[in-house]
Every structure is written in C-alpha cells, then in structure tokens.
Amino acid sequence: MGFNDLLSKVPSGLLVGFAAVGLFSVSSKVISYIRLLLSLFVLGGKDLRKYGKKGTWAVITGASDGIGKEYAIQLAQKGFNLVLVSRTESKLQTLAKEIEQKYAGSAVKCKVLAMDFSKNDDADYAKFKALVDGLDVGILVNNVGQSHSIPVPFILTPKDEVRDIIAINCIATLRVTQLVAPGMVQRKRGLILTMGSFAGWMPTPLLATYSGSKAFLQHWSTALAGELKGSGVDVELVLSYLVTTAMSKVRKTSAMIPSPRSFVKSVLAKIGRSGGAQSIAYTSTPAWSHALMQWWVENTVGFGSALGVNVNKGLHESIRARALRKAAREAKKQ
Ligand SMILES: NC(=O)c1ccc[n+]([C@@H]2O[C@H](COP(=O)([O-])OP(=O)(O)OC[C@H]3O[C@@H](n4cnc5c(N)ncnc54)[C@H](OP(=O)(O)O)[C@@H]3O)[C@@H](O)[C@H]2O)c1
Numbered sequence: 486m487g488f489n490d491l492l493s494k495v496p497s498g499l500l501v502g503f504a505a506v507g508l509f510s511v512s513s514k515v516i517s518y519i520r521l522l523l524s525l526f527v528l529g530g531k532d533l534r535k536y537g538k539k540g541t542w543a544v545i546t547g548a549s550d551g552i553g554k555e556y557a558i559q560l561a562q563k564g565f566n567l568v569l570v571s572r573t574e575s576k577l578q579t580l581a582k583e584i585e586q587k588y589a590g591s592a593v594k595c596k597v598l599a600m601d602f603s604k605n606d607d608a609d610y611a612k613f614k615a616l617v618d619g620l621d622v623g624i625l626v627n628n629v630g631q632s633h634s635i636p637v638p639f640i641l642t643p644k645d646e647v648r649d650i651i652a653i654n655c656i657a658t659l660r661v662t663q664l665v666a667p668g669m670v671q672r673k674r675g676l677i678l679t680m681g682s683f684a685g686w687m688p689t690p691l692l693a694t695y696s697g698s699k700a701f702l703q704h705w706s707t708a709l710a711g712e713l714k715g716s717g718v719d720v721e722l723v724l725s726y727l728v729t730t731a732m733s734k735v736r737k738t739s740a741m742i743p744s745p746r747s748f749v750k751s752v753l754a755k756i757g758r759s760g761g762a763q764s765i766a767y768t769s770t771p772a773w774s775h776a777l778m779q780w781w782v783e784n785t786v787g788f789g790s791a792l793g794v795n796v797n798k799g800l801h802e803s804i805r806a807r808a809l810r811k812a813a814r815e816a817k818k819q
Contacts, residue, residue, distance in 0.1 A: 514784060517763060521780050525773045530756040531719070536676045537623030539564030539591060544622055544665055546602070546657065547629030549576035551730030552680065555745035556626045557584065559753055565624060566594040568617060570661075574599035602629055602657035603649040614664050621672065625665045627658040627679040630699075632732055635808035636691035636801040647694050654698035659705070666709075666718065673717035676756065679706045681722040681768070686779070687788050691801035703765065710767030723752050724762055724770040726778060741774050748772055764788075 492500075543560045547553035548569035557567055561584045569577050574597070581595035598616055600609035631653045633646060658679060669675025684692050685699025703722055710720035727733045727742045738744045743751075751771040761776025762768040764783060770776045779788075786793045 517784070518780065520759075520763065521761060521776060524755070524758045524760050525771075525776050528758060530754055530758050530771075533560075533563055533565075533624070533676075533753065533756065536674055536719075537565070537621060540566055541623035542566045542568055542617075542620045543624035543626065544568040544570070544617060544661075545626040545628055546570045546661055549573055549580055551732060552725075552728060552745045552749060553626070553628040554580060555749040556628060556752075559746075559749050560624065560626075561588050561593045561595075563753075564588075564591050564593065566596075568596045568598065568620070568622070570598045570600060570613065571629065572599060572601050602653045603631070605652045605656055605660075610660055610664065613661065617665055617668075620668075622665055622668055623674060624676045625662065625669075625678070627661060627677065627702075629657055630654050630680055630682075630732070632684075632695045633692055635812075636805040638691060639693040642694060650694045650698050654695070655701050655705075658702060662709070666713075669718045670713065670716050675718040677706075677709070677713075677718065677720045678752070678756075679720075679722050681706070681724045683724060683726045683775070683779070686724055686762075687782070687797060688794050689801065690794065690798035691805060703768065707765055707767050719757065720767055721756065722762075722768045724768060724775070724779070725772060726775040728772075741778070743772055743774070 543556075543565040545553050545556050545560070545567065548557045548567075549571040553571065557569055557580060561567055567581070567584065569581060571577060577597035577599060581597050584593060584595055596616055598613060600606070600613065602609075631650050633642065633650070637646075662677060666675070666677060669677070679702055681703050682695075682699040683689075684696040685701075685703050687696075688700075689696040706720055706722035713720055725748065727735055728748045729735050729738050729742055729744050733742070735742050738747075751773070752769070755769060755771040757769075758771070759769055760772075761770035761779035763780070770779050782788055782793065786796075
C-alpha cells in the first residue's frame with residue numbers, strides 16, 4: 486500500500502487536526518524567531534535615566550577588572566556616580582582616579598571598597614553597609630563571580646574552590662542585594678542586574694559547582710523580580726556565553742566571543758528585553774551571537790537534554806586535558 490492509499494484511509498477530521506497542530510507549532514517558532522530578531526536588532530531597552538538622574542549612584546561588585554570594570558566605565562559615561570567593590574584596593578583606586586579624571590566634566594564621583602567576598606566576613610559587609618547607606622543607589626550590578634581554575638570533575642574539586650564559588654557567586658550576591666535593595670524599594674526606583682552564565686542555563690559537566698551556582702542565581706533573580714514587580718525596582722539576570730576576560734582566559738575576540746566593552750554595551754542598551762532568553766522571565770541574553778546560539782539550542786537539541794549535556798561534557802573534557810598538558814609543560818620548565 487502506497488503513502489497516498491494510507492493517507493486516504495485516515496479520517497479527514499484527523500488530518501485537519503494534524504495540520505492545525507503542525508501549523509501552530511511552526512508558526513509559534515517563526516513568531517519566536519521574529520521576536521528574537523526584533524529584540525536583538527530593532528527594539529531598544531529601557532532608558533537608564535528611569536533609575537535616577539545624573540549623580541545617582543551605581544554599585545558594582547567585581548568592578549576592578551573584566552566585565553565589572555566595563556560596567557563601571559559605561560555607567561560613569563552615562564553620568565552615574567560609582568561605588569566600586571572588589572578584592573584589590575590598588576586596582577580600585579587606579580580605576581576610580583581614571584574615571585573621575587575622564588568624566589570630570591560631568592563631576593562623576595567614585596567610592597571604593599576592597600573586600601574579599603570569599604571570606605564572607607560580617608565586618609566587611611558592615612563596611613559595605615556603612616558605605617552605601619544614605620546614598621541614592623539607582624543601579625546595583627551583582628557582577629562578582631568565580632569559576633573553577635580549570636574544568637574539574639566534581640569529586641576532584643578542591644573543597645576551598647567549592648566553598649569560594651558558593652560564597653562569591655551566591656552568598657555575596659544575596660547579602661549585597663539585601664543591603665542595597667531596601668533603599669531602592671523605599672525610593673520606588675532601581676535596577677538590580679545580576680551576572681548569570683550559559684553554564685547556569687545549560688548544565689555543564691566539569692564546571693558543576695559553578696554551573697549550579699549560576700543556576701541558583703537564575704531562579705533567585707527571577708523570583709526576586711516577581712516579588713519586586715510593581716515596586717519600581719526592576720530585576721534582571723544577564724546571561725552570557727564567553728567574553729574575553731581573565732576568567733574566560735580567551736584573549737581574541739570573535740563573533741561568538743565579544744570584548745567586555747561590546748558585551749556591556751549590549752547589556753545596557755537592552756535592559757528589559759529578553760534577547761535570546763525567551764524561556765524564563767526577567768532574564769536577558771543581550772549579545773546577539775550568544776542570543777542566536779541560545780535560541781537554536783533551545784529549539785533543536787533542548788538546553789537540558791542529555792545530548793546537550795554530553796556535548797558540553799566533551800568540550801570541557803578537552804579543555805581540561807589541554808590545561809593539564811600546559812601545566813605539565815610549565816612544571817617541566819621549572
Ligand atoms: N568572562 C566570561 O566569559 C563570562 C561568561 C559568563 C558569565 N560571566 C560572569 O561575569 C562576571 C564577571 O566575570 P569576568 O569574566 O569579568 O571576571 P574577571 O575578569 O575574572 O573579573 C573578576 C572581578 O571580580 C573581582 N573578584 C574576584 N574574586 C573576588 C573576591 N573574592 N572578592 C571580591 N572581588 C573579587 C576581581 O577583583 P580583583 O581583580 O581585585 O581580584 C575582578 O574585579 C562573573 O559573575 C562571571 O561568572 C563571565
């Protein structure tokens with residue numbers, strides 16, 4: 486029996502039903518793709534002035550290097566005063582001086598606080614509170630983060646690496662937000678950005694603790710956004726694949742791996758737009774190449790699928806093998 490004969494035996498009502506389901510499924514993908522392209526290339530994000538006039542403060546953690554340093558520079562460019570927090574006092578002082586000189590025309594002011602979030606020290610948080618209390622903080626960027634020094638199976642991960650990742654990525658973000666957000670709610674105005682990662686969106690073998698910490702931030706941030714909706718305080722998790730920083734150890738930019746400058750530019754231009762992050766609310770993947778990759782993965786293999794996890798595992802196994810070979814070569818040289 487040929488295909489046409491088989492088809493003629495199927496009741497016509499059932500065929501119409503199948504066609505309707507097919508049409509619905511294809512058109513929802515097409516609409517989703519159009520939404521993605523509009524979000525990335527056509528529609529703008531919220532105006533940052535919504536969160537405060539010039540001279541309002543922005544607090545940035547992990548501000549002395551990489552993506553955090555770029556948030557500092559670009560927010561200063563937009564006239565925000567800055568509270569810069571990270572580990573190394575000298576790097577913070579140099580950056581603060583650079584920014585105050587560069588934006589002297591708009592009288593941008595910087596305050597710095599050197600603290601090591603891995604220590605989870607109450608005295609440091611007391612200093613942080615003393616510094617931000619009384620400031621009109623319009624923007625908080627929870628940027629500080631640590632990954633594994635190289636990809637490593639969970640059962641071989643050093644205990645202090647596990648502890649530091651959780652203290653820096655999760656606990657610091659929660660404690661800092663509890664110190665800054667109440668003032669924002671009182672003033673009925675604010676933006677809380679938190680750096681997520683593709684490792685938190687796609688479960689990533691050999692970066693299990695980092696992956697889990699960023700997945701934690703995803704749900705925490707979206708839940709907080711739900712709580713604060715209508716209060717005037719916007720909360721957004723920012724997703725990213727690789728960016729050329731010390732953490733990624735990638736130096737050369739490419740279409741898939743932007744510089745911190747172009748990455749942060751896309752974040753600040755697209756506040757409130759989902760970009761590639763259509764499957765979870767109050768989340769944005771603003772870098773165009775990251776967003777396209779996310780859409781295609783979600784709409785083909787699926788982000789939590791065994792296939793996706795296995796591909797990710799192979800990738801990180803080969804990065805680990807290369808890192809171990811490099812370490813062995815360097816050990817031989819000494
Ligand atoms: N780069 C990527 O490819 C990528 C991809 C996805 C998500 N992300 C996320 O983006 C965020 C920024 O990453 P990045 O690549 O810009 O990192 P980075 O270049 O390594 O910079 C990290 C910043 O955080 C500070 N810091 C590190 N450990 C600290 C600690 N224990 N206490 C206080 N400050 C500390 C550093 O300060 P010192 O210089 O003083 O140590 C530095 O200013 C992270 O949350 C990361 O997970 C990055």
